[in-house]
Structures are given as structure tokens and as C-alpha cells.
Amino acid sequence: MTGMALRLGLWRTLNVTLLLVLPLPLVIVAIVSFSPDRFLSFPPTGFSLVWYREFLTSPDWMRVFGISAAIAAVAALVSCTFAVLAALALDAAPARLRGICETLILAPLIFPHAALGIALYGMMNGIDLLDGTFLGICVAHVILAGPFAYRPISVALGKLEPAMAEAAMNLGATRQETFLRVTLPLLRPGMVSALLFTFILSFDEVTVTLFLVSPQITTLPIEIFHHVEQSTDPVVAAIATFLVLAAVLLVIILQRTVGLQLFFSAESDEKPGGGAA
């Protein structure tokens, strides 16, 4: 029995260690971010909020932060609208046609991002409207986010009970009323997770965006990348900590409100044929 207890203890220690290693680099970044030193030193020589002040009062950093948030909002709204419309169009369509369309919709998932970045760069290069513009980055992010917008929505659509709509119509609702007051509210959870995932995808995206930014329009992750490439500027540590805390806060809010199941349901309900990586 002691052998068993020992193995159980080892198993727990191993996994808890792994779990703590997962956020470890970010914890170190957070510690460094509160240092007053101009250069990275560990352990820090003191405690200060100068780098947070520098981030929050710098017009340049605030501008790219705003651009990133705006691109993510546009990309999320547009890709999810496209996905809802496409999912409705494909609902109850012949299985073969639907299969072909879904393969095309999910196709961006099987292309490595370095290749997608160069492909979109080639397409937009030389077109004034798209080359290094806000619109160009939005177009790229809508393409990238497409599969992530479509999946949760089509899963939610597939789960609808025809009896619900029938009941509404038997009770005298028109098709329009049924759609607006029964179907759409039932699709809301799928649409919310689609919006959430596409927003985060766009806000975090760096590999493809790297090819599409210009001196005028750039995003927060790209600006962070350029700073890290040149030096370990402690202001980046403050920004990183700020964004990590935002992510943790978001996850805690989601856990308290809708439950973390949200992060797992989209994939587990995949239908056969809809399951590209």
C-alpha cells in the first residue's frame, strides 16, 4: 500500500509542478515589470510602477493598443456575421454540398501561418487600399478567423430542435418572428463564443500580421515583437503583465458566469467531416 501511496504522491507532484511551470515565465516577467531598473536585473533592486506609467501615458503605445482593439473588434464582428449567414445558408443543405463548403470554410486551418502571411502580403502588395492599411489587416484577420467563427455557430445551429420553431409557428408566430424571437436567442451562446474567440485570435495574431503592417498602422503584438527584438525594454514587461492580467481576469469572469466548458464544447461537438485540425 505504501508503494501505491508513494506513486500517487509522485504523480501529483509531477503534475502540479508542470502546472506551475506553465505560467512561470510570465510570473518572472511580472516580477521584472515592477522593477525601477532601466535594464533587466533579477532580482529587481526595488519596487516601482514607472514602466506601467510609461505604458499608460505613452501616446505611441496607446495608439497601437487602440488600433489592435479596433482591428480585433472589426474582425470579430465581420467574421461572425459572415459565419452566421453562411451557416444559415448551409443549414439543411444536401450533405455533399455542405461537406464541400465546410471543407473550404475550414481550409485556412491547415495552412502554416508563415505561408498564409506571405500569400496575403503578395495579394495586398501594391493595392493602395489594402497595402499596410487598417482595412488590409482587417481583411487578413477575417480570413484567418473564418473557421473559428464558423465552428461554434454551426455547432449551435446543429443543436437546434426543430420542435421549437414548429411550436412557435403552431402558436401563430410568423417565420420572421420565429427566427428573431426563437432561433436567434437559441444561437446566442454559439455566437458569443465565436465573437470571443475571433476577437482574441485577432488581438493576439502576430505571424501573419507581421507581413501586413506599415509605419502608419501596426498592432500591439507586432510593436512588442519589434521592441523585444532590439532590447529587453522593461516597458514591454509592464505591457505583457498588463495583458496577461487581462487574460486571467477574463478567464475568471467566464468561469464565474458561463463556465469554462465554453473552451471545450466547440470541438467536442464536431460533426464527422467538419474536423480539420
Add this chain to the structure above:
Amino acid sequence: MAAIISGTGLALSPAARLLLALPKALAIGAFLFSLLGLMIASFTDAGGGASLALYHDLLNSHATRLAIWRTLWVATMVTLICLVTAYPLATFIARSRHRDLMLILVISPWLTSLVIRTFGWVVLLGNRGVINQILMGIGLTSEPIQIIFTPFALVLGLAHVLLPFMVISILSVMMQIDRRLTEAGMSLGAGPVETFFRVTLPLSAPGALSGCALVYLISAGAIVTPLLLGGLRDRVIGTQIFQEIFALYDFPRAAALALILVVTSLIAITPIQIAEAWLRGRISRI
């Protein structure tokens, strides 16, 4: 026309369906068009004629062959490391009483940009980074040890950055497994290890396979993490594409490299996806 097969309550005419699908079709069209542009650029010679010269050049260059080989090797290593680390972790989390707390530790980094998580490793591994400062502080070394800009740092950083993807992929299947199946295994006399190998593992394998395909694709197509942790000396295809565009301004060569990356990645992940589909089919028939 009155028969409602769908749950939406809508009865859409084919024309209405086409109209609804149009925006999405345009987005997919733009995506396919960009891939076509990539192909055209990579198969065209300087005079505008069709040619395989670029591929011939690239595949005969020792540096490029090395970069292709390194990309395959790094992506495979990262995938395997993530797989063997994530499996126990996912099993542990799925069974734990503190599941939500652990999930917060997994999901929060997952929602943070790759560039920020890579930055964490730059802070740790850099020549003036935390590890070197500690080593020099306790007198183990007087000169910084070169950890960053080595293949080791790249594999370590990528594996760490991509581990949450694998854990979540495995968990999303594992949390669906009926508890009664593992309990039945235990009550029929199998130990926890045997139950894992004969019940949990076969049922969760599709999630692990889809995680493998995902992690492989992200590592093979990465640029930022290889630049920040691997450097430009030991190049992978991603960093070479970056160089061709931003240092040499050679779009056709970058396009050809991108297509080489697409083809090699597809060759690597197609068997994984076929295995996954086959397993999912088998499990759904149980």
C-alpha cells in the same frame, strides 16, 4: 416546401441561400486567390515564363535544405514533447477536484499572445537574462552561458508556448468520456494505469491527434518564436521567409519557400488527420 427539416424555422429559397453565403464565399475567394498568387509567383522566371528554376535553386541550396530539415525536426520534437507532457497533465486535470483552478492556469496563457509568452523565455534565457544572472550571482559561471539563439532554446520555448493547445485539445475529448466507463474498468479489477491504457487512452486519442496536427502546424509555420529564441543563424523555413521578404525583398523566393512549407506540412499532418477521422468514426459507432 412546408416540411421543415432545419431547426431554424426558415424556409430558404436557393437564391436566398446563395445570397447569404456570398460574403463568406468572397472571403474564401480572397484566400484562394492569395494562394494562387503564391503559386504563380513561385513558378515564374525573371522573363515571365513558367519555370521551376526557383525550386531547383532552393532545393539545391545547402542552407535551404538544412532549414527545411530543421523545420521538420523542430516541429516533430515540439509535437512529441507536447504530447507526452500534455497527456498526464490532461488526465490529472480531468480527474481533479480543483479542475477549474487548474484550467485557469492552462487557459490564461493560452489566451495570451505567442509573442508575449515568447518574451517570457527571452527574459529567462537571454545572455543578460534571469537564468544567467542567477548563475553568475551564485558564482557558477563568470561569463553568460549561451542558451538563447540555440535550437535547444527554440524547441523548449515552442513546446512551452504550445503546450496549452495540446492540453485543451486532449481535455476537450477526455471530459466527454463517460465516467462510468473508467469506473467499470476499475471495478472489473484493472488498476489506474491499466484503466488509462485500455479505456481513457483509446477514447481520448482523437483529441490528442488533433492536438498533434495543430501543434505541428503552428511550430512549422512559426516566425516570431524562432526569430526571438532561435535567432537567424540556425534558420527554419519561417525565419528564412522573413529574411527573403524583409532583408532581400525577394517575393518569388519567399513564395516558393512558403509552398515548400505548405507541402511538407501537409505531408506531415495528413496521416495524423486520417488516423483521427478513423478513430472518431470507430468511437462514434461504439
